[in-house]
Amino acid sequence: MLPLIGKIVTSSGVVFLLLGSLGVFRMPDVYNRLQAGTKCTTLGAFLTIVGVGIMEPAWFWKTLVIAVFILITNPISSHAIGRASKKSGVELCDRSVVDKSRDFEEYESNL
Amino acid sequence: MKSVFSLILLVVLGAGVVFTLSSIPFGSTSSDVGEYYIDSGRADTGATNIVTSVVVGYRAFDTLGEVTVLFVAAIGLGAILAAGRENEEKKKAEWEPASLVLYTGCRFLFPLILLFGAYVFIHGHLTPGGGFQGGAVIASAFLMVYLGCRKKRISRTWARNTESISGLVFVVTGLTGLAVGGHYFLSNFLPEGTLNTLFSAGIIPIIYIAIGLKVGSELTGVIDDLIEESE
Amino acid sequence: MSETFVLVLLSAAGLGVLLCLIRFFKGPTAPDRAVAVDTACTVTTALLVFMAYYFKRQIYLDVALVYAVLMFIGVVAIARFLERGI
Amino acid sequence: MSFLQNNIYYIGAFGLIMIGLLTVLVKHNLIKVIIGLSIMDTGINLFLIAIGYLRNGTAPIFSSPEVESILMVDPVPQALVLTAIVIGVAVLALALSLAIRLYKHFGTLDLHKIKELKW
Amino acid sequence: MNEKHGSSPRASRKTTTEQPHERRAFLNLFAILFVVWVLLTESFNWQELTTGFIVSLGLSIFLRKSYIKLDIPPFTIKRLWYFIVYLVVLLVEIIKANFDVAYRIIHPKLPIKPGIVVIKTELKQDFAKMMLANSITLTPGTFTLDIIGDRLLIHWIYVRTEDTERATEMIGNKFEKYLKVIFS
Amino acid sequence: MVNPVLLIAVPLGLAFMVPLIDSASRKLTRFVPVAALLFNLILCIRLIPAVLENPIVINLGGFTPPFGINLFVGPLGLLFAGLISLAGLVVSIYSLSYIKNGPVVKYHMLYMLLLTGATGVVLTGDLFNLFVFFEILCISSYALVAYHGDRAGIESSIKYLIQGTVGSGLLLIGIGFIYGIFGTLNMADIAMKIATVEQSTLFVPMILMVAGLGVESAIFPLNAWLPDAHSSAPSSISAILSGIAIEVGLYAVARIVFTVFGISDIYLFFAFLGILTLLIGEMCAFAQSNIKRMLAYSSIGQIGLILFALALATNNTVTGGLFQLVNHTFSKGLLFLSAGYMIYRSGSMEISSLNGMGKRMPLTSLAFTVGAFSLVGLPPFAGFPGKFLIVSGALLKGEMVINILVGLVLLSTVIEGTYFFRVIQALYFKDGNGEQRKQAPATAVTAMIALMILIVALGVYPKFLADFLSSASSDLLDKMSYVGSVLK
Amino acid sequence: MTGMEILLLVAFGGVMLTYILGRISSSLRNTFAVVLSLVLVVIIALMYDKTGETIFYRGFFGIPMVLRINSLSWIFAMTISFIGCLSVIFSLDYMKVKERTSFFYAMLLLVNSSMMGIVLAGDLLTLFIFWEIMSWSTFLLISYNGGPAIAAGMKYIVMSFAGSMAMLAGIISIFTAFGTLQISEIAAGMSSASSGFKIFIVIVFGIAFGVKNAIWPFHAWLPQAHAEAPSPFSAVLSGVLIKMGVFGFILTMYVVVGLGTYMSLGGAIFSVRSILLVMGAITILVPTFVALLQDDAKKLLAWSTIAQAGYIMLGIAYGTSLSMAGGVLHFLSHVVFKSLLFMTVGAVEFRTGGIRDLNSLGGLIKKMPFAFTGTLIGVCGLIGVPLTNGFVSKWLIYKSLIFGSPLLTFVALFGTWGTVLYSYKLIHNIFLGQLPEKLKDVENTPLSMKLPMIILSFTVLLFGILPGLPLRVINKIVVSLGFDSLNISLWGIVSESGMLNMINLFAAILAGLIAVWLFLRIGARTIPVKQDDNYAAGAAVPRDRYNYTVKFYDPLLRMISPYLRDIFDTFYMKIADLTGYLSNGIRKIYTGYVGNYVMYIVLFISLMIFVQMKWSPW
Ligand code: NA
C-alpha cells in the first residue's frame, strides 16, 4: 500500500516539477515565470521528496526535513528574485493591465 | 589568429591526452590501493565512510595540508585586502537593504543551517558528509546572514580564535598520536568503537569536527573580508 | 514496472531541467536567468532525493539536504546581487 | 557511439579543461580568466573522479550491512577531489581579492591594459 | 554576533531584552533545533541524542539573542490550533494554486492578465509578515514582490481588481486572520 | 632520535597558534617564525648523522607506504629542509625590522606557512601530498608578493596566480594520469612499477607534471611570472622566493624526473633547457635597469645552470648543481636583503639611484658585493666551488655537445659578471646624492652578516658541504635504494 | 708552516688588519701598511734561492692546493713586493686628499697579496683562485676614481673575466684529463696528450694571459684602465700586474706545455710560436704609434706599456736561452722604469691638482726638478739608452732575434724609434717648454714620493750598469725551463750571437748620455714671455698658441692616425653593443600580457607532445 501511495505522490510531484519548468519556459515575463516556477516547484519538490519518504518509510523524517526546508526557503528565494527584478527595473510584459509599483514607491519614500 | 593558434595547441595537447587515456579505460580501472581501502578501511580506522577513512585516516596528512591551504588563502586574502585598505579613503557605497521577508527568513534559518552544518561534519565518518562540507555549510549560513542582514557582522576575534583553536586541535591530535598512539604522527590513539555508531572511528570525528569549525570560520572570515571590501 | 517508473520520472525531471536551461540561455534579462537557475536547482534537489531512492542509499539524502541549503543561499546571493544589495 | 558512451566523462572532463584553458588563453578580462581557471579546475576534478569510477559502482560508504556486497568505486580519487576542490576554492578566493585590488588600482580588468611590468 | 543595525532600516523592530523574552527565544530555538536533529538522525540512539542535545544547546545559547527579535509568540494550545488550521488552509491553497498555474501554463493561449497591485496588512511582527508574504507567494496567482511597513507589493497573474482594499480582501485576508491570532 | 615530522607539524601548529599569541601579546608574534625556524634548524642538524647513515622513512598515521603517506628524509630532503630553515631563519630575523607596515601578523603567518609548505614538498614521499604542499607554497607566495598592496605587487601577484594555477592544474592532471595508470600515489611505489608500463604512455603525464612544477621552478618558457613577482614582492620575500621557492620547485622536478620516472633518454633535453634558461635569464638581466628585476632574471639564469647540472645526472654534476643551489640561496638572499634596504633608502629600484650607496650604507653595500661576487663565481666565495664542480663534472662526461654547453655556461657567466660589476661600480664609485650615512637596522645587519659568513665559509671550506651533497646526489640518482628504503 | 704559507698569511691577514686599523686611525694604518710591505719584501728576500713545494690546503674538495717556490716565482714575488712597497710609500701623500683611503690601501695590498699567491701557486686551482682575487680587486681599484674610471674598470673586468673563464675551462679540462692540477704533475700528463688538446690549452690560457698582459688584440682595456687608476696603483698595474700575463705565458708554454712541445706545436706558419711572435710584433708596432697620439700623460704611458709588453712577448715566445733571458730581464726593466714614470707623472698630477693633459702642462722642471730627473732616467730606460736597464734587456732581445728573424728585429728597432718620439713628447710637454699661468704655485715633490723615485731611478741605473745582478737569477729560470745555460758575468753576458760587456761600452755610452742631456737642456732654454704680450696682427693669440708644445708631431700624426684606429677596441665595443641589443630583444618575450605567458606554458607542452608523437625521441 505505502509504496503505491508513495509512487503516486512522487509521480504527481514530478509532474508539477515539469509543469513549473514549463511555466518558466513559456511565461512571457520574469514575474509570471516566477509565479509559475515557485508554486509548481515548491509543491512538486515537496511531493517528490515526501513521496520518496513514503516509499521508504525509514527515511520519512529525513525527507520531511528536506521537504519542509524547501517549503520554507523556496518562496523566500523566489521573492528575493522578484524583488531584484523590480529593483533592477525589469519591465512587465505588454499584456499586463496594471502596475501600482509607482504608488508603492511613493508610500515607501513617504515613510 | 591567436585563438586559432591556441586551438591548434590545445588540439595537440588533446591528442597527447587521448593517447594516454587509451591506457586508462573508463569505468573499469581498479587500483590496489583503492581496493585495500575498501577491504580494510573499516578495520583500520573504524569509519564506515571509506572516503572519510582515506581523507582523515590514510591520507590525513594531505588533509592537514589542505586545511593549511585554506588557512593560507584566508590569511592571504585578508592581507591583500587589508594592505590596500590602509591608504584609501572610505567612500560609502550605495546598497539596497534586503526585503523584510529575506531579512526575517535568514534570521530564522540561520540556526537551522548551522545545525545542518554541524550534523554534516559530526557524521563525517558515517555519511557522505565531512569537515569540509560541513564547514562550507556553516560558512554559507554566515553568507546568508550577510545577504539578509547586511550590517550584521560576525565578531572577528571569535572567528579567528575558533580557526586557531581548531587548527591546533588537529595538530595536537596528530602529535598525541606521535606521543601515545602508534608513535606515528596522526595515528589513532582512541578506541575505534562499534561500526556505524556516532562514537566510533577513533580520532576521525575529532579531526572532522576541528576541520568543520576551522573551515567554517575561515570561509566566514573570507566572506566577511569580501563584504567589508564592498563597503 | 519499477524501472519504467524510474525512467519516466527521471526523464520528466530531466526535461524540466532542460526547459530551465533553455530559459537560462534565452534570458533575456538577468532575473530571468536567475529564475531559471532557481527552478532548475529545486528540480535537481528533488531529483537527488529520488536518486537516493533509486540507489537505495539513504546517505544520499544528506547530499540533497546540503544541496538544498547551498542552492537557496546561492540563489539569494544572485538575487541580492541583482538588486545591488551586495 | 559506444566510444562516446564509454568515454563521456573523460570527454566532458577534458572538454571543460580545454574550455578553461582556452578562456585563459584568449580572454583578456581578468574575471573571465579567473572563470576559465575555475572551469579548468572543475574539469580536472571531474577527470579525477572519472578515473576512479567503476561501472555500476556506488559510494564507498558501508552505511548498512546490505551494501557490503555492492561494487564500490575507488575512494582515493574522491578524497583527492575533496582536497582539490578546497584548494581550488582557496585560489579562487585569493584571485578575486586580487581582482578587487587590481580594479581599485587600475580602474580596469582588461589584462591588455595591465602591463606595467614587462621586459 | 555584533548587534549594530538590522538590515532593513524601515522594517519595524522593537528590541526587548526582558528576561522572560530571552528565555522564551532560547527555549523555542532549542526545541526547534533538537527536533530537527532527531528528525535528521532518525535515531534515538543515546549517542546521537547526547550529541544533538549538546549541539542544540550550544547553538541556542549563542543565537538566542537574534531569535528574540523574530518575536515568535509563546506556545499555547489556541495558537497551535490556529497554526494547524493555517497550515491546512495553506496546503489547500497551494494545491489550488498549482492547478491554477498548471491550467494557465498548459493552456495554449496562456490565459493571463498580469499586473502589480498593492495590498495592506495589519500584522505587526516581522515573522508574521514574512509568513503572510510567503503564503501569498505560494497561493493562486499571487506573488509578493516587496513588503514595506503595512503594504505588500503583489504581482497578480490574473488581476481581478486594482483597488487596494479589495485586493487586500481577496489576497491577504484568508491567511491574515489566522496569523493575527497566532501572533496576537 | 627526533621525528622529522616535527619539521612540518611544529611550524604548522605555531602558525595556527599565532592569532592566539597575537591576542596575548602583539610583540611576541614577530618572533614566532624565528622560533619555529630555529627549532627546525636545530632539528635538521640533529638529524644529519642519522640520515647520512640511512634515510629515515616516516609512515604517517602508522599506515605502511603504498597505503599511507610517508615522509622520506634522505640527505637530499634534509639538505633542502635545512636550507629552508637556515635561509628562512636569517630572512625572518631580517623581517623583524624590515616589515613595519601593513598586516604584519598576517605577513609572519604567511611567511612561516610558505616555508612549511616548502619543507613539506621536499620531505614527502607521496605525489599528491607533494601537490598539496606545493599549493601551500604557491598560494602563500601569491599573497606575499601582493603584501604591500601596491600596483606592481597586485599586478604581479595576479599574473603569478594565473600562471601558477594553470601550472598546478597541469600537475594535477599529470597526477591523475599516474594514478589512473598505476593505481598508487606513492612515489616509491610508482618508481617500482614504472617499468611495467610502456614508456610512451608515460610521456604525457611526465611532461604535464614537469611543466606544472616547472612553472614554479622557473624553467624557461614557463617562467614569465618570475621577474614580475620577484621584483614586486617585499625584498625579504624576494629573497625567499628566489632562494627557496624556485629551488624547491626544481627539487620537485628533479625528484619526479629522476626518482619517479627515471627515463634517462630525456635528461639531455633538460640540460639543453637549462642552458637556454641560463642564457635567456642572464641576457634579460643584462638589459635591466631595475635592480630587483635584474636580480630576478639572474635567478632564472641560476636556475638554468642548476638544471643543467642536475640534468647531466652524474654524481659530480648533481653535487655541483646542489652546491650552486645552496650558494644561490645564500647569495641571492643576501643580494635581495641588501638591495631591500638600499631601495628603501633611495626610494627607487633604478640602479642609477643606488649611486654612491657604498658611502651611505657601507655594510649593506659590502653585503651586496659579496653576494654578487659569490653568485658570479669569484673565489673565495661560495659560488666558485659550485661552478668548479659543475664545470668539472660536465667536462668529465667527455661529450662534445656537453663541452659546448659548458662553453655557453662560461659565456653566460661573463654576461652575469658584467651586470653585477656594473651595479658594484654604481654602489661604490659613482657619486650619489645625499651623503648621510645611515646603516640598516641591527636585525637586518645581523641577517646579512650571517649570510656573508656562510658564503665565505662555504667558499673557503667547501669540502664539508660537498661530502653531504655527494650523498644527497646519490639520494637523487639512486632510484633503487629510494624504492628499497620506502617499500622495505 | 713554510715560508710561503707565512708569507701569504701575513699578506692576506695584513690586508684585513689594514682595513680594520683604517677605521681606527689613518696614521696607524699608514704605518702598518708600510711596515707590512717592508716585511713582505724581507720575507721574500729571505727565500732567495730556495725551491720547494708544500700542500697548504685540502679543504677544497680534497684537491691538494700547493704552494711552490723556485727562481721564477722568486723573481716575480720579489718584484711584486718591491713595487708594492714603493707604491704604498708613494701613496702616503698622494692619497691623503682622497676619500675611502682604507679601502684603497686594503685593495692595493690585496692586489699585491693575490699576485704573490699567483706566482707562488704550485697548482692551477691555487693559481686560478688568486688570479680571480687579483682580477676583482684590481677592478675595484681601477674604478676607484669614479667618472671615466667607471668605463675603464668595466672594460677591464669584462675582458679579464672573459679571460678567466677561458682559463677556468682550460684548468678544468686539465683536471678532468689528468686528475690533477699540480703543475709539477701536469707536465708529465701533458707530454702524452693530443696536440689538439695542447693547442686548446694554449689558446684558452693564451686568451687569459693575453688579456692580462695586454697583448694585441687583447689590449683594449689597458689604456683607459691605466690612465684612470690612481697613480700609485697605475705603477703597480703597469709595472707588475700585467706582468702576471708574462708569468702565465712562461708557465703555460714552458712548464705546462713544455719547451720541446711548444717549439713544434702547430703547423709551419700557423705554429703557436710564430703566431705568438707576430702578435708580439704587432703589439710593439701599433701601440707605439698610438702612444704618440696621446695627449694624456698616463694614457701615453699606458700605450707605451702595451708596446713594451710586446718586446717581452717577443723575447719569451722566441724560445732561445738568450731571448728568454732578454724577455724576463725586459720584464724586470720595464717594471722599474715604468713604475718610476707612473710615479713621476703621478707626482705631477698630485701637485697640479689632477692635470694629466700634456697640452696643459709644461715648464715644470723648475718647480719639480726631482720629478724631472726621475722622468728623465725612466725615459732613458724606456728608450733603451745605454747604462740603463732598458738598454741591456732590449739588446738581449735584438741579439737573439737578429739572425733568426731579421723582420722581427726591424720591427723591434722601428718600435724603439717611435719610443724615442713619444718619450720626448712626454718629458718635454711636462717639464720643458713654458709654464702655464695657473701652475705658478706648484710645489716640489713631497718626500714620500721622492723616496720611491730615488730607489727606482737608482735601480734603473744599477741594472743598467751591472746587468749580471738580475741575469744570474734569470739564468736559473732559463735553465729550469729547459734552456741551455747562459754565461753570465757581473758586467754582462756571453753568447753565441754576440756578447755584451758594459765596461767596453762605457765610454761611448757616457758620451751619448751627455749628448742627450745637453740636447734636452738646450730645448729647455727658452725665453719666458709674458702671455699677454703675444699678439698676432693686434688680435689676442688663441690660448693653445701660447705654448708651442701643443700639437706635438701634429703633421706626422695626421699622416699615420688613420692607420692607428683601434679596430679591436671598436670590435669589442661592437660585441658589447650587440649583446645589449640582443638582450634587449630577448627580454621582449616577457610582454607583460599574462595570456602570452600562459600561451608559453601550453606551447611548451604541446611542442613536447608534438615532437614526441612525431619523432618519438624520448
Ligand atoms: Na520559487
Ligand code: NA
Ligand atoms: Na526556489
